[in-house]
Amino acid sequence: MIGRRLLNSRLLCGALGAAGLFCVLEATGRIGLISPIAFPLASKVLARAARLATDGGFLSGVVSTLGAWALGLLLTVAVAVPAGFVLGTLPRVETALRPVLEFLRPIPSLALVPLALALFSDKFDMKVTLIVYASCWPVLMNTLYGLKDVDPLAKETLRSFGFGPLAVLWRVSLPSTAPFVATGVRLASAIALIVAISTELLAGGSSGSGIGVFLIEAGGSSDAMEYIIATAIWAGVIGMVSNSLFVLAERRIFRWHTARTEVV
Template sequence: MTTASDLSSSDTAATAPPATAARRRGARARSAGSGGMTRRGRLVRGTVGVLATVGALEALGRAHLASEDEFPPASKVLSRAAGLAGDHDFVFVQLKATLEAWGLGMLLAVLIAVPLGLLFGTVPIVNTAARAIVEFLRPIPSVALIPLVGLILGAGLEMKVTLIVYAAVWPLLFNTLYGLRDVDPLAKETLRAFGFGPLSVLWRAVLPAAAPFIYTGIRLAASIALILAVGTEVLSGFGEGLGNFIGQAAIALGGTKDVLAGTVWAGCLGLLVNVLLVLGEKRLFHWHFRGVGK
């Protein structure tokens, strides 16, 4: 049986302004998503987790379960990683080479994948024609192409950039396609009814709606690109880069500390890239986060 309070609640929900209702939904989603935890609380918990992990690795290293050359304490690894920051060759040769390959690969991946995604998403016949080749190429691991690309292009910047582009294109391409599916059909039809052409509809309705999804694809691709940059350098065994530093240390006598220090640097680069992209995402698409309650 419908009670007076039910009717009152229904009337209130029906008459509430859309913006107010959206804010309420956003507040509930933010509360549920964060578990009621503040930003400072999440930072504190994250810091505690890092310190606990470092402490555990330090204790294992000091327990002498293995020789220090094979498993050095965390404090010595972190000290070595900090010392590498003052090494001119490490920073301006090895790190620079990795970041150059990563940046160039990401730029080319965006320039290739986003237009392709827009083409596939807006021209069904092209999407149908290309679907088979896309599904054939997508599962091929990028590392499996290292020997082939190395034979064709050599073990240099060209090889790294090619493999980075190949790996980074897929998350960008598919996130662009997902973004196009999220575009409000009514917005496109309204623009067409007022005489706007296909390019104007694309610029005014499609791209703004798909942009958050494309940016998420960039975040995913950035991590994959960094993995490929370092991994390609390690496996190729030639040239310059952070991965080359790790690979050379791995075959050197007592090089475990340098291997782990280089790995710390790789993790810090990935963390820094992700933090910067997250901050950029919240600044560029603040309207989107308010709408989804993030």
């Protein structure tokens, strides 16, 4: 009951905040504080966003971007989670590879776009590769931190009853680390969407199709600013919806963890 009240209050506050921002932007345009040429009226932008929902070219771009996003996120989980468990359970391996990880982690994925363009002939593969590179880090690090947070007493108790390392990993480490992995995947989903659209923009029309390519093509129209802002709104909506779905899944699957950590 309390959770539903909090959710309803957050939704109400969010809706009021969005409505307030819309009113402010509309008012500043109407009274001339902001030139409609530099920044279109909020009402026109929303109308354009509504029309984009039935625009075949835009919808095709959304499907392409989400396809790369989903595949990249799936590959991220398949690569980063096992790697995190290996590094987390084998301290010497982690110590040996930690300098390499710390060297690679700060490198922006978008800085690798020119290299990726030279290496990949298929632009979809290029997007997916950059998504995996950028998204692996939060999943990998959260998996490592989750393993370090496992109760050592629980592991020692299982070992005292004769359970081997694999049994301890399966019965204790994996369930305890799962909420951390889920949080890492949720953070990676936002990164994956950002990288997908940014890669399409930086690679230009050569990247095939996607939201970023649609933005480039729409930039040559007479009402380009309306298209750009409306498309950005849809990108934000997609990111918000995906994050909300991940949060909902986390709350339902890991209720015990939420009840332990959430402050009401």
